[in-house]
Amino acid sequence: MAEPLPDLIEELVSDTSSDDPAAILTTLAGQDDVYIATLLESLPVERRLAIWEGIPRDRKLDVLVEMRSDPREILIDRTPHNEWAAIFSDIEAEDLLELLDSLPNRLVDVAYAELDAQQQVFFREATQFGDAEVGHWVSHELLVLPLNAKVREGLRLIRRNVPSHCDTIFLVNRSGQFSAAVRLTRVFGAPEHLPLVELTEENIPTLKGRDETTSSSLQVQRSGYASLPVVDDSNKLLGRLDITSASELINEFYERQVMASAGMDEDEDLFSPVAKSAKNRALWLGINLLTAFLASWFIGRFEATLQQVVALAVLMPVVASMGGIAGSQTLTLIVRGLALGQVTSANFRALMIKELKVGGVNGVIWALVIGIVAYFWFSDVVLGMVICLAILFNIVAAAVAGVFLPVILDKMKIDPALSGSVILTTVTDIVGFVAFLGLGTLFLL
Amino acid sequence: MAEPLPDLIEELVSDTSSDDPAAILTTLAGQDDVYIATLLESLPVERRLAIWEGIPRDRKLDVLVEMRSDPREILIDRTPHNEWAAIFSDIEAEDLLELLDSLPNRLVDVAYAELDAQQQVFFREATQFGDAEVGHWVSHELLVLPLNAKVREGLRLIRRNVPSHCDTIFLVNRSGQFSAAVRLTRVFGAPEHLPLVELTEENIPTLKGRDETTSSSLQVQRSGYASLPVVDDSNKLLGRLDITSASELINEFYERQVMASAGMDEDEDLFSPVAKSAKNRALWLGINLLTAFLASWFIGRFEATLQQVVALAVLMPVVASMGGIAGSQTLTLIVRGLALGQVTSANFRALMIKELKVGGVNGVIWALVIGIVAYFWFSDVVLGMVICLAILFNIVAAAVAGVFLPVILDKMKIDPALSGSVILTTVTDIVGFVAFLGLGTLFLL
Structure with a gap:
C-alpha cells in the first residue's frame, strides 16, 4: 500500500539524510508515477531536484508526463543533456505530445528522433490539432x-x-x-x-x-x-x-x-522560482491596479462632498463590497452554466429576469438593513436613505452585470472565468461609488 | 447523433408548440439520461415541469439520478404522489442513495419498499457511511x-x-x-x-x-x-x-x-425559485456585510484625518484591492495544494518563505508604481510615500494571510475554499485601511 503522500513529504522534507538517492529509491520504488509526480510538485525546488536525480532514468519520462508544466520545466531545465537519450528511449507519441509545451525545441527533436516511424506519424497527426481539440489527445492503442x-x-x-x-x-x-x-x-x-x-x-x-x-x-x-x-x-x-x-x-x-479566478493558470507551481512566480502574478495585479485607479478617479470627482460628509468615506467599502459579492454570485452561476452548455441565447432572457428578481429581493432587504444601521451609527436619516438607495441600485446593477458580462465575454472568445470577476468588480465598484457619492452630493450638501 | 444541447434548449424555449409531450418525447427519445437531465436544468421552471411531464415514467428515475439536487427537488415536489410507485418500480440501492438528500421522508419509504431484500441490505450498508466517504458510493455490480x-x-x-x-x-x-x-x-x-x-x-x-x-x-x-x-x-x-x-x-x-468561492453550493439551480435563491445567497451577503461594517468601523477611527486629507479617501480602494488580489492569488494556490494533499506541515515553512518573497517583490514594485502615480496625481510627496508604504505592508500581509488562513481553516475542519476568501479580504481590507490611514495620520496631519 502507498504511504499517504503527506507523511512521505513530511519525511523527505524533514530528514536530510534522505538526500541519498539509494534511500529515496527504496521509498519510491513501489509507488506509481502520479504519486511520485505529486510528491515532486510538493517539494521545494532544491529538494525536488535532489530527489529527481535519484529516480531511475527509465521512470523519469513517465513521471514527467504526470507533472504540471511549471514544476516539470524546472526539472527539464536541470537535467544534463546527455541523459535525455536514455530518458526518451521508450518514448511514444502521446508522451511527447504531453511534454510538448515544456520541452525546448532541441529536446523535441531528440525525442522525435527516438519515435519509431508509426509513432512519428501519430505525432504529426496529433499536432495538426490544437490542444483544446480532441484530436490532440487521441490514444492509438486500439482494437x-x-x-x-x-x-x-x-x-x-x-x-x-x-x-x-x-x-x-x-x-x-x-x-x-x-x-x-x-x-x-x-x-x-x-x-x-x-x-x-x-x-x-x-x-x-x-x-x-x-x-x-x-x-x-x-x-x-x-x-x-x-x-x-x-x-x-x-x-x-x-x-x-x-x-x-x-x-x-x-x-x-x-x-x-x-x-x-485569481488570474493564475492551472500549471502554477507551488514552488516556482520567486522571479517567475512574481512575474506571473504581476500582470493580474497590474490590471487590477488600473481598475482600482479608475474607481479612485470616480471617487475623486466627489472630493468636495467627501470633505463635507466624512461618513460617506467611512461607508464606501460597504456599498462597493455588497455589490461585488452579489455580482460575483450571479457571475459564478452563469460562468458554470456557460461552461456546461446550459446558458444559451434562448434561456438568457429568462435567466436575466430571474437574477434581476433575486437581486431585487436581496437588494431591498440589505438596503434596508444597511440604511437602518447607517442611520443609527451616524444619527442621520438622510444618510441612511442615501446608502439604502445606493445599495439597492448597486445590487441590481450587479445582477445585470453578472448575467451580461460572462455572456458577452464568451461571445468575444474571452474566458469569462479569467476576466469576468475583475471586470465585474470594476463595474460594481464604480456604480456603487458613483451612486453613493452622487446621491450624497444631491441630498447631503 | 445527439443534437447539440444549446440548439435543443433554443428550440424548446422558443417554440411553444413543443409543450406537446408527444413532440418532446420524439425529440428526447434518442438522448441519454445525462443529456435530458442537463436540458431540464437549463430550462426555466415552468418549461422544465412541462417537459418533465412528457418524459416516460420508466425513464424518470434515471433522469432524476443525473440531476443536481436543487433543480431535481423542484421536479420531485411537483410530481403527483400516485406516480411514484411506477417511477420507483426498478429502483436500486445506488439510485436511492443518489436521491436521498432530495426526497422527503415519505418518498424514501416508498422507494425503500420497492427495493428487493438484497438491495435493502446494500442501502442500509451504504447509509452507515457519510456522503464524504467512499462506502456511501460503492457499486455492488461485481464479479x-x-x-x-x-x-x-x-x-x-x-x-x-x-x-x-x-x-x-x-x-x-x-x-x-x-x-x-x-x-x-x-x-x-x-x-x-x-x-x-x-x-x-x-x-x-x-x-x-x-x-x-x-x-x-x-x-x-x-x-x-x-x-x-x-x-x-x-x-x-x-x-x-x-x-x-x-x-x-x-x-x-x-x-x-x-x-x-462565491458562497454558493454546487447544487445551485440556474432557475431555482427567486425566494429560495435569494435566501441561499443572503447568508453570504450577510456575512460579507458584517466584515464590510468592520472595515468601515476601522475607517471611522480616522474620521478626523479623512476630513483633512480627502485624497486618502480617494485612494483607499487602491490599497484595499491590491492587498485583496495579492492575497487571493496565494490563497487559491494554497487551497488547491491542500485539496490535492500537496501542502502539509512539512513544506509549510518553505511555502511561507517563498510566498513572502513573491509578496516582497510584487509589493516593492507596485508600491513604487502606486506611490509615484499618487505623487503626481495629488502633487504631494508625503502622500506618495504613505501609500507606497501602505501598499508594501498590505501585500506582504496578504501573502502571510494567504498561506496561514487556509491551513488554519483546514485544521479547524472548515472548508477554506468556502470561507477563505471572505476572511482574507477582511484581513487585507482592515490591514490596508489601518496602515494607509494610520500612516496618513502620522505624516500628513
Whole structure:
C-alpha cells in the first residue's frame, strides 16, 4: 500500500539524510508515477531536484508526463543533456505530445528522433490539432478489425492484448473509416463464425478530431463506454479518447477555472522560482491596479462632498463590497452554466429576469438593513436613505452585470472565468461609488 | 447523433408548440439520461415541469439520478404522489442513495419498499457511511469468486454478464474478505484448470469504506483499473468504486470549489425559485456585510484625518484591492495544494518563505508604481510615500494571510475554499485601511 503522500513529504522534507538517492529509491520504488509526480510538485525546488536525480532514468519520462508544466520545466531545465537519450528511449507519441509545451525545441527533436516511424506519424497527426481539440489527445492503442471480421478474429485479438480502459473493438471499412463498435463482453460466448457486425452497438457516439476537449470528455464520462472512437472530417478512425484521459482533461478544465479566478493558470507551481512566480502574478495585479485607479478617479470627482460628509468615506467599502459579492454570485452561476452548455441565447432572457428578481429581493432587504444601521451609527436619516438607495441600485446593477458580462465575454472568445470577476468588480465598484457619492452630493450638501 | 444541447434548449424555449409531450418525447427519445437531465436544468421552471411531464415514467428515475439536487427537488415536489410507485418500480440501492438528500421522508419509504431484500441490505450498508466517504458510493455490480476458483469459473462468470467499467474479478475468502483481483484480460487465453490465484494482480490498491471520496476517486483515476475494490474495517468486500463514479465525485469536488468561492453550493439551480435563491445567497451577503461594517468601523477611527486629507479617501480602494488580489492569488494556490494533499506541515515553512518573497517583490514594485502615480496625481510627496508604504505592508500581509488562513481553516475542519476568501479580504481590507490611514495620520496631519 502507498504511504499517504503527506507523511512521505513530511519525511523527505524533514530528514536530510534522505538526500541519498539509494534511500529515496527504496521509498519510491513501489509507488506509481502520479504519486511520485505529486510528491515532486510538493517539494521545494532544491529538494525536488535532489530527489529527481535519484529516480531511475527509465521512470523519469513517465513521471514527467504526470507533472504540471511549471514544476516539470524546472526539472527539464536541470537535467544534463546527455541523459535525455536514455530518458526518451521508450518514448511514444502521446508522451511527447504531453511534454510538448515544456520541452525546448532541441529536446523535441531528440525525442522525435527516438519515435519509431508509426509513432512519428501519430505525432504529426496529433499536432495538426490544437490542444483544446480532441484530436490532440487521441490514444492509438486500439482494437481494430475490418468490417467483415468474425467473432473468431475478435477473440484472437482480445487474447493477444487488451489496452487498459478499452472495452470495444472498432470495425473499419477498407478506407479506414470508422463503421461500428462491438463490446468485448458481447464477443465472449458468441459463436466463433458469427460476423462481428451482428454484435455491434447501436448509437455509440463518435467524436470528431476538431471537437472541443471538455464537452467531448464529459461525453466519454457519461457514455458508459471505457472509450469513444475519434474520427477525422472524412470519418477516418484517428484513435480513441479513453475515460482516464477524459477525466484528466475535465480535471484540467476545472483547475483552470479555479486558478483563473485569481488570474493564475492551472500549471502554477507551488514552488516556482520567486522571479517567475512574481512575474506571473504581476500582470493580474497590474490590471487590477488600473481598475482600482479608475474607481479612485470616480471617487475623486466627489472630493468636495467627501470633505463635507466624512461618513460617506467611512461607508464606501460597504456599498462597493455588497455589490461585488452579489455580482460575483450571479457571475459564478452563469460562468458554470456557460461552461456546461446550459446558458444559451434562448434561456438568457429568462435567466436575466430571474437574477434581476433575486437581486431585487436581496437588494431591498440589505438596503434596508444597511440604511437602518447607517442611520443609527451616524444619527442621520438622510444618510441612511442615501446608502439604502445606493445599495439597492448597486445590487441590481450587479445582477445585470453578472448575467451580461460572462455572456458577452464568451461571445468575444474571452474566458469569462479569467476576466469576468475583475471586470465585474470594476463595474460594481464604480456604480456603487458613483451612486453613493452622487446621491450624497444631491441630498447631503 | 445527439443534437447539440444549446440548439435543443433554443428550440424548446422558443417554440411553444413543443409543450406537446408527444413532440418532446420524439425529440428526447434518442438522448441519454445525462443529456435530458442537463436540458431540464437549463430550462426555466415552468418549461422544465412541462417537459418533465412528457418524459416516460420508466425513464424518470434515471433522469432524476443525473440531476443536481436543487433543480431535481423542484421536479420531485411537483410530481403527483400516485406516480411514484411506477417511477420507483426498478429502483436500486445506488439510485436511492443518489436521491436521498432530495426526497422527503415519505418518498424514501416508498422507494425503500420497492427495493428487493438484497438491495435493502446494500442501502442500509451504504447509509452507515457519510456522503464524504467512499462506502456511501460503492457499486455492488461485481464479479466475485471464491479464492480457490479456477479459470473455467472465471470464464463462465464473464460470459454471463460483465458490468460496465469492470475489468477485474475479485477473489474473496470464506468470510467474504477481499483477497486479490484478477484482470479479465488475463483470464482469456489462460488454461481452464489454472487456479485464478496464479493470475492475480500485484499491488492493486484497495479502498476503505471510511476513506475520503476525493482522494480515493483520484486514486481510482490514476490506478489504470476500471474500478478498485472497497472493503470495510475487517477487510470484508463491500463493493467497488468504478471510474465513472470516481470521475463524477471529482467533478463535484471541483464544482464545490468553484461555487464555494462565491458562497454558493454546487447544487445551485440556474432557475431555482427567486425566494429560495435569494435566501441561499443572503447568508453570504450577510456575512460579507458584517466584515464590510468592520472595515468601515476601522475607517471611522480616522474620521478626523479623512476630513483633512480627502485624497486618502480617494485612494483607499487602491490599497484595499491590491492587498485583496495579492492575497487571493496565494490563497487559491494554497487551497488547491491542500485539496490535492500537496501542502502539509512539512513544506509549510518553505511555502511561507517563498510566498513572502513573491509578496516582497510584487509589493516593492507596485508600491513604487502606486506611490509615484499618487505623487503626481495629488502633487504631494508625503502622500506618495504613505501609500507606497501602505501598499508594501498590505501585500506582504496578504501573502502571510494567504498561506496561514487556509491551513488554519483546514485544521479547524472548515472548508477554506468556502470561507477563505471572505476572511482574507477582511484581513487585507482592515490591514490596508489601518496602515494607509494610520500612516496618513502620522505624516500628513
